[in-house]
Amino acid sequence: MRWPAGALRSPRFRQLYVALVLSSFGDWLGLLAITALTATLVEGLSAQSFAIAGVLAVRVLPAAVLGPFAGALADRLDRRRTMVLTDVLRGLFFGSIPFVAAVAEPRPALAYLLVASLVVEALSLFWIPAKEASVPNLLPRRDLESANQLSLVATYATAPVAALVFAGLGLLSGVLPVAVAELALYVNAATFLFAAFQVSRLDVRPAGAPAAPADDGTPQPTVLASIREGLRFARSSELVRGLLVGMLGTLAAAGAVVALGRPFAESVLRGGDSAYGLLFAAVFVGIATGVGLGPRLLGDLSRRRAFGLSIVAAGSFLVLLSVVPNLAFAAVAVVLVGASAGIAYVVGLTLVGGEVDDEVRGRTFALVTSLMRLTLLLTLAVAPAVAGAIGLRTVPLGGVELQVNGISVVLLLGGLLTVGVGVASYRQMDDRPGVPLRTDLYALLHRRRRPPVFPGLFVAVEGGEGAGKSTQVALLRDWLEAAGHEVVVTREPGATPTGARLRELLLDPRSDLSPRAEALLYAADRAQHVDRVVIPALARGAVVLTDRYVDSSLAYQGAGRALDVAEVADLSRWATQGVRPDLVLLLDVDPAVGLRRARDVGAPDRIEGEALAFHERVREGFLGLAAAAPERYLVVDAATAPDEVAAQARARLLPLLPAARAAVPA
Numbered sequence: 001m002r003w004p005a006g007a008l009r010s011p012r013f014r015q016l017y018v019a020l021v022l023s024s025f026g027d028w029l030g031l032l033a034i035t036a037l038t039a040t041l042v043e044g045l046s047a048q049s050f051a052i053a054g055v056l057a058v059r060v061l062p063a064a065v066l067g068p069f070a071g072a073l074a075d076r077l078d079r080r081r082t083m084v085l086t087d088v089l090r091g092l093f094f095g096s097i098p099f100v101a102a103v104a105e106p107r108p109a110l111a112y113l114l115v116a117s118l119v120v121e122a123l124s125l126f127w128i129p130a131k132e133a134s135v136p137n138l139l140p141r142r143d144l145e146s147a148n149q150l151s152l153v154a155t156y157a158t159a160p161v162a163a164l165v166f167a168g169l170g171l172l173s174g175v176l177p178v179a180v181a182e183l184a185l186y187v188n189a190a191t192f193l194f195a196a197f198q199v200s201r202l203d204v205r206p207a208g209a210p211a212a213p214a215d216d217g218t219p220q221p222t223v224l225a226s227i228r229e230g231l232r233f234a235r236s237s238e239l240v241r242g243l244l245v246g247m248l249g250t251l252a253a254a255g256a257v258v259a260l261g262r263p264f265a266e267s268v269l270r271g272g273d274s275a276y277g278l279l280f281a282a283v284f285v286g287i288a289t290g291v292g293l294g295p296r297l298l299g300d301l302s303r304r305r306a307f308g309l310s311i312v313a314a315g316s317f318l319v320l321l322s323v324v325p326n327l328a329f330a331a332v333a334v335v336l337v338g339a340s341a342g343i344a345y346v347v348g349l350t351l352v353g354g355e356v357d358d359e360v361r362g363r364t365f366a367l368v369t370s371l372m373r374l375t376l377l378l379t380l381a382v383a384p385a386v387a388g389a390i391g392l393r394t395v396p397l398g399g400v401e402l403q404v405n406g407i408s409v410v411l412l413l414g415g416l417l418t419v420g421v422g423v424a425s426y427r428q429m430d431d432r433p434g435v436p437l438r439t440d441l442y443a444l445l446h447r448r449r450r451p452p453v454f455p456g457l458f459v460a461v462e463g464g465e466g467a468g469k470s471t472q473v474a475l476l477r478d479w480l481e482a483a484g485h486e487v488v489v490t491r492e493p494g495a496t497p498t499g500a501r502l503r504e505l506l507l508d509p510r511s512d513l514s515p516r517a518e519a520l521l522y523a524a525d526r527a528q529h530v531d532r533v534v535i536p537a538l539a540r541g542a543v544v545l546t547d548r549y550v551d552s553s554l555a556y557q558g559a560g561r562a563l564d565v566a567e568v569a570d571l572s573r574w575a576t577q578g579v580r581p582d583l584v585l586l587l588d589v590d591p592a593v594g595l596r597r598a599r600d601v602g603a604p605d606r607i608e609g610e611a612l613a614f615h616e617r618v619r620e621g622f623l624g625l626a627a628a629a630p631e632r633y634l635v636v637d638a639a640t641a642p643d644e645v646a647a648q649a650r651a652r653l654l655p656l657l658p659a660a661r662a663a664v665p666a
């Protein structure tokens with residue numbers, strides 16, 4: 001199993017993770033302690049509820065107002081320093097609360113407590129984007145998903161532990177002369193200081209970044225300008241737009257469930273507190289299941305597709321919930337709503353982390369989180385109001401009297417809205433246009449094994465005839481070997497003895513091959529190649545550089561021979577056991593130029609001898625593949641000087657390299 005070992009293999013992530021677990025634990029403990037302390041500072045039940053509501057309000061307010069500023073600033077500041085400073089300050093503020101409560105009168109003490117909570121929350125707004133934006137720099141991309149799962153576990157699983165510790169401290173304080181809340185706040189302060197220490201020893205910059213930020217004398221943009229830039233980026237990026245729409249829609253639905261849960265349990269399900277308690281537990285069980293198991297259930301389904309789909313699922317279960325007034329059914333539906341939302345949440349975070357550039361990542365996270373909180377606040381206020389306005393009515397419907405409950409109506413609308421939002425974000429973000437969804441779902445249902453993960457790195461070099469692939473393979477090999485990596489250079493077709501015979505057959509102009517026979521022979525060569533050469537090398541931790549791979553079949557047999565690209569892809573997936581390159585370097589060449597270059601070398605083989613139009617389709621095929629998944633491709637114009645091409649390839653490869661990367665010369 002890849003989870004949770006994946007991300008924890010990285011020592012730098014482990015170090016940050018310890019800090020994260022401790023700060024979340026401290027945060028929950030602090031929240032419990034502060035609410036308890038507040039209750040001791042005021043007299044009377046309604047005053048107490050107001051004061052506690054005040055404490056909760058100041059925890060949400062900063063995010064709504066300051067979120068985007070903090071995110072923009074976090075992108076401009078040194079992330080490690082930001083995290084250390086905010087942790088130290090949060091520790092000091094938490095530690096000062098019990099001290100002030102002990103020496104001041106109740107009123108000023110309460111005021112101080114509110115102000116301190118506000119400040120602590122504002123500081124967290126800087127800490128969160130700095131942390132979120134750092135994580136992708138500490139890990140190979142393939143471990144990001146497990147890192148996000150682990151972060152969510154750290155954030156939520158520490159809550160019950162904190163509650164237990166709080167209760168435990170209650171027992172202790174019978175012996176010690178300090179009140180529970182005060183003791184808890186001191187413990188909390190200590191966890192933040194320890195987290196600060198932990199982060200202070202951590203390098204959170206992208207691998208290969210210069211030791212000090214380059215100061216080239218150009219003025220830094222102002223905070224406002226960088227927020228504008230973040231918004232512009234969000235508007236211009238289909239991915240971020242799709243993510244925002246999806247996350248906000250799901251959250252509005254979840255907010256409606258939370259806001260209406262209590263009245264729903266009572267007036268629709270006709271249960272009391274225990275029914276509410278059951279639904280409440282069901283949401284958390286669902287979310288935890290979705291976050292924990294989601295990525296494994298999704299196999300290698302495109303994450304962009306999975307995001308929209310899980311939102312549609314959440315909306316559909318919400319619709320079911322709203323139309324069937326039965327407690328047992330509702331509990332199951334709520335678990336499913338939670339699980340779908342949980343999947344959407346991890347997948348969404350992973351997409352932001354993996355596909356948004358380092359420079360704007362903090363801002364994007366901050367934008368996403370503050371819009372999320374605003375949406376939540378808004379639905380918490382609006383949903384009950386709308387439900388109340390509708391109330392209980394009887395609607396005549398074709399001669400039948402229909403009993404309508406405002407709560408069910410709002411849940412139904414919330415569900416439908418979520419389905420719509422899911423469809424919109426699926427459309428917006430789809431990275432496999434042309435491949436019908438049922439193909440993916442069928443593959444998901446029938447082959448749940450996810451592609452194997454190896455310690456090595458797999459790079460494919462692709463391109464039309466005469467693109468200069470072999471030159472690049474040689475340059476990359478020299479660079480990697482100089483850095484101490486084991487490098488295996490290989491090619492398709494023909495890297496194995498069997499493959500060499502297939503190659504002869506494939507390239508001999510006298511072979512009369514039908515397009516499907518040709519596709520199968522390339523696939524046979526590939527199956528042999530992956531099994532005998534690629535997998536053993538990757539398993540040893542080597543860097544494998546292959547001259548051509550799956551994409552050649554998609555471009556030549558798919559686009560060139562006009563076979564169904566999805567079918568050729570399925571064939572290759574079967575042949576390769578799901579082993580995909582971590583990066584594809586595509587050398588884009590005008591076929592007229594490339595063919596001339598190739599023909600200078602020798603007599604054209606069976607494929608080179610094809611018409612120019614064939615090679616033009618191949619080129620379009622390659623470019624289409626790269627455009628659909630830019631995160632896995634580096635496209636370079638083959639007319640660029642070889643050294644320049646190699647430099648671009650090195651820059652892209654550097655952060656992907658296995659452990660020995662510290663040794664790589666920049």
Ligand code: TMP
Nearest residue numbers: 492493522548549552553556557607608
């Ligand atoms: P090469 O040695 O020039 O790369 O020759 C391999 C030829 O085979 C080239 O013309 C591209 C073609 N080819 C395919 O059509 N499909 C494939 O899957 C692969 C790997 C290569």
